[in-house]
Amino acid sequence: MPLVGCGWTGGPLSALDPAGPQARAMAALWWTMLAAAAALFVLVMALYLWALLRPEAAARVPPRRWILWGGIFLPLPILLPLGAAALVLGEAVLRPAGTEPFRVTAEARQWHWLFSYPANPGAAESVDLLHIPAGRPVEVTLTSADVVHSFWIPRLGGKIDAIPGRETRIVLIADAPGSYGGQCAEYCGTGHSFMAFEVLAHPQEALAEALAPVPSAPVPSTAQEPAR
Numbered sequence: 001m002p003l004v005g006c007g008w009t010g011g012p013l014s015a016l017d018p019a020g021p022q023a024r025a026m027a028a029l030w031w032t033m034l035a036a037a038a039a040l041f042v043l044v045m046a047l048y049l050w051a052l053l054r055p056e057a058a059a060r061v062p063p064r065r066w067i068l069w070g071g072i073f074l075p076l077p078i079l080l081p082l083g084a085a086a087l088v089l090g091e092a093v094l095r096p097a098g099t100e101p102f103r104v105t106a107e108a109r110q111w112h113w114l115f116s117y118p119a120n121p122g123a124a125e126s127v128d129l130l131h132i133p134a135g136r137p138v139e140v141t142l143t144s145a146d147v148v149h150s151f152w153i154p155r156l157g158g159k160i161d162a163i164p165g166r167e168t169r170i171v172l173i174a175d176a177p178g179s180y181g182g183q184c185a186e187y188c189g190t191g192h193s194f195m196a197f198e199v200l201a202h203p204q205e206a207l208a209e210a211l212a213p214v215p216s217a218p219v220p221s222t223a224q225e226p227a228r
């Protein structure tokens with residue numbers, strides 16, 4: 001049965017179902033941390049069982065040795081590789097390789113996201129809907145009109161705060177065309193849980209069409225032809 005929030009069997013907001021290199025690095029780090037935490041748990045439980053089943057043997061171990069081995073030497077073989085993995089995978093999140101990014105600005109306000117495309121003159125702004133090219137880095141520049149919000153697209157990576165009075169940036173890549181869920185990840189008021197958005201990743205050749213302003217429908221005339 002899938003876990004709704006973080007299920008590895010999919011879901012629009014599943015951080016464990018990555019669809020881009022940044023999200024993959026973060027998911028890998030999550031699994032690495034889970035494995036390390038599980039290994040430490042098993043080791044501590046094994047020691048606990050040993051002390052429980054052989055109390056006379058455990059009592060012969062001096063307190064200083066418990067502290068040195070249990071507090072320093074036992075965790076080190078796990079925590080050192082974990083720290084190294086965090087540094088390597090963190091670099092993959094912060095410095096994605098790739099070509100010139102597609103630039104988008106996102107303004108957060110209670111409780112919507114306004115996306116605009118300054119590098120694409122004539123592109124229509126969109127509310128709670130972000131159009132991006134698939135397979136190309138996307139640089140999102142964030143601001144906030146009111147309080148602190150947080151921009152998060154779990155299947156692509158993130159998250160990063162949108163802060164009033166300053167700009168923050170994040171670079172993401174969607175591997176393939178498709179629809180991805182986004183959500184404000186910082187409590188920002190009573191409408192916070194509804195502050196979701198959709199990301200549509202388009203094939204490069206279809207992006208211009210997606211960004212084109214939607215022509216407004218002609219206003220029907222209410223004037224009637226006089227009866228002859």
Ligand SMILES: [Cu+2]
Pocket residue numbers: 149150184185186187188189192193195
């Ligand atoms: Cu929020």
